[in-house]
Amino acid sequence: MALTTKTIAVIAVILLVVGFAAGWFLRTPAPEVAPQSEVVFGALLSLTGSASSMGESGEAALELAVEDVNKHLLSIGSKTRIRVIVEDTKTDPAVALEKLQSLAGKGIKVVIGPQSSAEVETVKAYADENGILLVSPSSVAPSLAIPGDNVFRLCPDATHQAEAVARLMWEDGVRVVIPLWRGDVWGDDLAKATKDSFEELGGTVVDGVRYSPTTEDFSTELESLNSKVSQAIAQYGDVDSVGVYLLAFGEVVPIFLQAQNYTSISTVKWYGNSAVALDKELISNPPAAQFAIRTGFPNPTYAVGKTEKYGLVEEQIRKKIGRPPDNYALAAYDALWVATLSYLATGGTNDSDALKKALPQTAGSYFGATGWTALNEAGDRKFGDYDFWAVREDNGTFLWERVARFQVDSGLPGRRI
Structure with missing residues (x-):
């Protein structure tokens, strides 16, 4: 659902009336009852x-x-301060579970992450059974949209x-798609969902390659x-009507480096996904980047309105990492605010x-760097458009x-604008 400027303005005014900020934070938090002087949150991030x-x-x-957050707490006279213990999951579901168990041993009840759906799927049961809330900024697998669980x-x-x-x-004129996808819950879900959507439009999705x-x-x-693409070109008689749909993470780089050695897949359009959009490794590897340019390779990512707050936060993150951050980074920023305000x-x-009761209520009344963070009945973000990003030289x-x-x-x- 796309919110108009007028709608957002009306919502913001209403929230201000009930005491919530339409910008950085809740102005008047609930009175603290014997609060901890330091509140520790966990974070499960794919640092490697x-x-x-x-x-x-x-x-x-x-x-x-x-x-x-700590500047805000100081400004309102609170003695509470927050700290985050960051654990590297190595983008490995098994490691993510080990790290979550370690955080649980420290008494941590709210964890930002994990970042991938495969990791969320693996740790979800442990989080549900042990009363740990997971607030992922980037997991998107539709099959994980489960009402009542501990995953937000x-x-x-x-x-x-x-x-x-x-x-x-x-x-773009593509009528036949051959998918190449990562064999986990994220890749499987997206491959199926995209197949269903493309076939509804009248297109054909050929049995692809799962790795x-x-x-x-x-x-x-x-x-x-390459064999499947060659067959599709021969059958449908037009290179421009055939496309490859890639669902990958950082392995996009070795895939492109090796793909340039195959004639057929080097001549058709490629399409990507939210895990690759704004990836730093792809644009740091000239041969892989050139392949991305040659094949078009647009990648969708969750889009946010470019508000003043977005600009301020995006600029600070950009300074830290030396490149534009993906919007899931800004969602992580908002996740910690929502956790603290809850x-x-x-x-x-x-x-x-x-x-668990407070978190969706807080999210529904918070406007952060990514805008209004209202959640649906499954605990996932309710609204969102998509930007497409492509590599350029x-x-x-x-x-x-x-x-x-x-x-x-x-x-x-939905519609392209």
């Missing part, structure tokens, strides 16, 4: 592994959020992302993909049930450039 680009920007965002996600699930990619393919997340040599997968709203309790430097936006309207088909 195939999602390390997202992990780096997420860590920088949380560092900034800690600074800003400050981004929409990928249902509309799939619709956006399918629509862009169709409007293990631990794959390093993609020669077998690319050989199979703690204050409960009067300073560490009770999981109270925090400027005087020998590779960079990401926004090339399209897909607007989601409530009850109506």
